[in-house]
Amino acid sequence: xxxxxxxxxxxxxxxxxxxxxxxxxxxxxxxxxxxxxxxxxxxxxxxxxxxxxxxxxxxxxxxxxxxxxxxxxxxxxxxxxxxxxxxxxxxxxxxxxxxxxxxxxxxxxxxxxxxxxxxxxxxxxxxxxxxxxxxxxxxxxxxxxxxxxxxxxxxxxxxxxxxxxxxxxxxxxxxxxxxxxxxxxxxxxxxxxxxxxxxxxxxxxxxxxxxxxxxxxxxxxxxxxxxxxxxxxxx
Amino acid sequence: xxxxxxxxxxxxxxxxxxxxxxxxxxxxxxxxxxxxxxxxxxxxxxxxxxxxxxxxxxxxxxxxxxxxxxxxxxxxxxxxxxxxxxxxxxxxxxxxxxxxxxxxxxxxxxxxxxxxxxxxxxxxxxxxxxxxxxxxxxxxxxxxxxxxxxxxxxxxxxxxxxxxxxxxxxxxxxxxxxxxxxxxxxxxxxxxxxxxxxxxxxxxxxxxxxxxxxxxxxxxxxxxxxxxxxxxxxxxxxxxxxxxxx
Numbered sequence: 001x002x003x004x005x006x007x008x009x010x011x012x013x014x015x016x017x018x019x020x021x022x023x024x025x026x027x028x029x030x031x032x033x034x035x036x037x038x039x040x041x042x043x044x045x046x047x048x049x050x051x052x053x054x055x056x057x058x059x060x061x062x063x064x065x066x067x068x069x070x071x072x073x074x075x076x077x078x079x080x081x082x083x084x085x086x087x088x089x090x091x092x093x094x095x096x097x098x099x100x101x102x103x104x105x106x107x108x109x110x111x112x113x114x115x116x117x118x119x120x121x122x123x124x125x126x127x128x129x130x131x132x133x134x135x136x137x138x139x140x141x142x143x144x145x146x147x148x149x150x151x152x153x154x155x156x157x158x159x160x161x162x163x164x165x166x167x168x169x170x171x172x173x174x175x176x177x178x179x180x181x182x183x184x185x186x187x188x189x190x191x192x193x194x195x196x197x198x199x200x201x202x203x204x205x206x207x208x209x210x211x212x213x214x215x216x217x218x219x220x221x222x223x224x225x226x227x228x229x230x231x232x233x234x235x
Numbered sequence: 236x237x238x239x240x241x242x243x244x245x246x247x248x249x250x251x252x253x254x255x256x257x258x259x260x261x262x263x264x265x266x267x268x269x270x271x272x273x274x275x276x277x278x279x280x281x282x283x284x285x286x287x288x289x290x291x292x293x294x295x296x297x298x299x300x301x302x303x304x305x306x307x308x309x310x311x312x313x314x315x316x317x318x319x320x321x322x323x324x325x326x327x328x329x330x331x332x333x334x335x336x337x338x339x340x341x342x343x344x345x346x347x348x349x350x351x352x353x354x355x356x357x358x359x360x361x362x363x364x365x366x367x368x369x370x371x372x373x374x375x376x377x378x379x380x381x382x383x384x385x386x387x388x389x390x391x392x393x394x395x396x397x398x399x400x401x402x403x404x405x406x407x408x409x410x411x412x413x414x415x416x417x418x419x420x421x422x423x424x425x426x427x428x429x430x431x432x433x434x435x436x437x438x439x440x441x442x443x444x445x446x447x448x449x450x451x452x453x454x455x456x457x458x459x460x461x462x463x464x465x466x467x468x469x470x471x472x473x474x475x476x477x478x479x480x481x
Contacts, residue, residue: 133331135300137392138321139347147343151334233374234334 007205014206015213026210029187032100032174033167036107037115041160043108044115049145051116052124063120069113074106078176081106085177098179103187106173111163118159119152126152154229161222168215188214249310249322249395250427251275252297257306259292259451266292268451269306278443279418279428281459283435283471285480289451290431291328291400297429298325298398310396324394328401330385332373337365337384340373344391355391362420363387364413379410386417396427403437415441435475439463447471449480 014022051063083089085097085105096102126148134144149156171189178185180194188211195204252274259267267289274280282290295301297308299315310319333340341356360366363383368376373384382402389397399418403411418441422428432438438445442459447468454468466472473480 130331130333132300133327136298136320136325136327137344137347137388138317143347147333232372234372 004205006202007209010202011206011209015210022207022210024183025186025188025191025207026214028100028185029168029189029211030214032103032187033107033164035104036111036167037160037163039104039108040111040115040163041156043112044159044163045119045149045156046145047112047116048119049123049149052120053127053145053148054141063117066113066117066120070117072110072113074110074170074172075176077106077109078173081109081173081177097177098181098185100178100185102177103174103185106177107167107170110170110173111167114166115159115163118162119149119156122152122155122159123148126155154226154234157222157225161219164218165215168211249319250277251311252396252429253307253309253312254297255307255309257293257296257308258304259289259296259301260304266451267296267303270448270451270453271306272446272453272456274429274444274446274456276444277422277425277427279422279430279441280444280446281438281442282429282431282446282448283433283438283474284448284454285474286433288448290433290448292451293448294325294398294400294429294431298323300325321392322394323396323398324389324392325398326382326385326389326400326402328404330381332376332381332384335373336370337373337376338369340384341388341391344388348392359387359391362390362417377407377410379406379413382406383410383414383417386414390417390421394426396429397421399428399430401431401433403432403434411437435477447474449474 013019047066051059051066081102082097084091085094085102086092087097096105127144130144130148130151134147139147169189171193174185174187175190175193178187178190180186180190186194188207192204192207192211195201195207252272254270254272254274257267257270258265270293282293284290292301296303299308299320308315310322313319333343335343337360338356341359342351345351345356357366357369360369363386365376365380365384365387368380373381376384386399386402397418403414406414415437418428418430430441438459442462444456444458445462446456447454447462447466447470449468449470454470455462455466457467462471463475466475470480
């Protein structure tokens with residue numbers, strides 16, 4: 001209990017004093033996770049729309065694969081990205097290992113299947129509603145896909161939120177490809193892991209609270225956006 | 236840029252509509268049974284019949300939304316294909332509006348065809364009496380307004396043939412009157428209209444000719460005056476008298 005009360009106090013003092021190290025860690029965490037989620041959305045939304053709308057050989061297989069990849073173990077992804085980006089790997093020449101970019105790549109790989117699989121369901125539902133009307137209007141396939149993505153944008157925000165939750169809370173992949181280097185690749189989760197291993201549980205818990213507040217804030221923002229969209233019948 | 240006030244293209248190039256031995260089965264049930272029909276007239280053809288007669292199914296088969304189990308639909312000799320379907324528009328009984336503003340619903344269709352044309356969009360909304368609501372979310376409109384928007388969106392495609400499936404089935408009288416006026420204006424522009432309805436009053440007000448179907452079968456196809464004055468089939472006679480037709 002002592003640790004908990006210390007952690008609350010420490011978390012509050014770190015936040016209200018705008019601790020430079022904490023700000024740096026939060027900023028990097030957000031930069032890495034938000035970038036990964038945006039990239040994953042750019043991959044996942046069209047992929048989700050394609051599997052929801054188009055009929056092509058292997059569609060079922062692709063759907064099952066995407067669903068299965070939702071449970072990708074982060075450490076496995078981290079290891080694969082590590083092998084690809086390491087000096088001896090096929091992308092070693094890019095010199096990206098132990099950089100925020102490597103962390104973004106790893107998180108994108110983790111999050112893209114989640115966004116693709118969840119957006120497929122969202123887009124499939126709206127497609128059922130629009131399908132006959134679109135076929136009647138002879139709307140070309142590419143316009144159908146973009147219209148479905150646009151019209152389900154508020155539901156897709158929730159999908160992105162699920163991806164963000166996975167990315168911001170993930171530690172296994174970013175610690176392997178980022179290396180948890182102070183002032184370079186240290187993010188919230190890796191910092192928590194480090195402080196825990198050092199025995200500084202109060203600081204680790206404080207960082208944990210900050211992470212929770214961050215996740216709650218993003219969720220609340222998306223929830224209120226969806227609520228106002230629902231009031232306007234846009235969601 | 237299309238001129239919003241110009242008459243729409245005539246239907247001459249898509250007509251006649253030739254339906255031959257058309258069938259539509261679901262499992263063991265034959266819902267459309269060997270219908271053969273040629274519609275060559277301009278104006279408004281009304282498809283009538285009791286609930287469950289197969290009116291909406293026939294409309295979907297004519298438009299190519301459903302694949303027939305047998306038989307053929309030809310527009311001016313051409314089989315149903317993208318080119319013939321692009322020259323038609325269908326308004327559904329329950330309008331499917333996009334989760335966008337009123338104006339954006341029209342813009343979407345205009346962009347899909349000739350590119351966005353604000354003047355044309357505003358003209359269509361004014362004709363439908365929806366200009367003031369153009370920035371409102373489409374799904375917050377009343378039922379009648381939603382149906383008028385669906386009609387305006389269909390007209391945005393500049394169809395040569397306009398198909399309507401019970402467009403006034405569940406809307407208020409004022410909206411029904413506006414929609415009927417819009418249909419008359421559209422007919423005057425040379426657009427062929429095929430309207431499904433089970434509202435005898437509406438059919439009397441609008442029809443130039445009537446297709447009457449019963450239990451998936453064509454019972455008669457007559458000029459409207461002839462049909463309403465002296466229907467040939469017992470089913471049509473009973474239907475017009477307001478008796479339940481089984």
